[in-house]
Amino acid sequence: MIDFHSHIIPSVDDGSISFKMSLNMIENSKRQGVKAICATPHFIVGEYEIDRIEYEKSIESLRKATSDIKIVNGLELYINPELPYLYEKDNIWGINNKGYLLIELPMRDFPIYTKDVFYELRLLGLNPIIAHPERNIAMLKDPKLLMDLVHQGTLIQMNAGSLMGNYGDRIKKFAESLVDKNLAHILGSDGHNDDKRNTNIKEAFEIIKSRNLDLYKWILNNEEKVLDGQEVEKLEINLNKRKKMFSFFKKN
Ligand SMILES: [Fe+2]
Structure with a gap:
């Protein structure tokens, strides 16, 4: 795992x-069985701009x-x-100083320049990963926004806490529907402290294992590749679950 x-810096x-x-x-x-943790502090242009040497x-x-x-380099980059x-x-860097960049969107919006920024990053040979999209209200209301990014090759980092119900039932259900559709590629605790927003992650892996065994195996086979900056295996969006997923979206 x-x-x-995580916000361990x-x-x-x-x-x-x-x-x-x-x-x-x-x-x-370590108690959770994690073998590598990425230290990904916020980097928000003009607000939190952590210096590389520090x-x-x-x-x-x-x-x-x-x-x-393993404690691995990284940043949680606010889209800009x-x-x-x-x-x-050289002011920002990717996971393990390699080509995958963890990028977060505003909680409620999907900025119009998102696709352009991702496109430009790809031109530089980089691979954007979208941080916890299941917590983004715009994507929850219109999952096509997320599907389009994935079709372009963007990976999804899901928060363990979303599947564990830490952000409420609506986010949990959306996260589950994404898991059912193979729309989760890597996991993160998004741990902020040693109390409520902790670095627990194991339970979420177990939930994925019981809901979608193929996806669970894919994650375990590919997470090391992401860490090493290598290309991941193709993961098809699971159309069999489409009906179920859309019926959930209709309720919202
Ligand atoms: Fe975070």
Whole structure:
């Protein structure tokens, strides 16, 4: 199990508030059976712009203080038309400093420039991953927005907490419907602390295993590839579940 999304770097965003808390979060990941955790603080242009050298220092300190788990570079990039330019300037970086970039959208909207930004990133040889789309209200109301991104080759990072019901029933049901349709490629805890928004992830893997065994196997076969910046195996959207999924969407 790999956790692709966490806020374990202390005191840089709204995540961990201390080195001690970060270590608690990492210890929890180990207990969960996680073998690699990506440290993905928010990067919001003009708001949270973590400096690369400071980031490296912080992540190195965490690595020195832990063992038996990989702590992997990353960022949670808030969508912005400047992302391709910032990448070229070396101000932002991908998962494991390779080609997959974790990108979040506003909670309620789907900015009109989203597809253009993703397209420009692809021209640079990069692969966008959309962070927790199941929590985005615009995509919940119109899942075609998400399907279009996936058809273009975008991967989906689902939050473990969405399947565990941490964000409410509506998000849980949407997350389940995405799992049923093979619309989840990697998981993240999106852990922010060692309390309620923790680094638990195992239960979500179990839910996927029981709902969609083929998808569970695909994730375990491909998550290492994402970490290494390699191309993943093709995963078809599961049309058999289409009726069920659309009947859910109609209710909303
Ligand atoms: Fe996050």
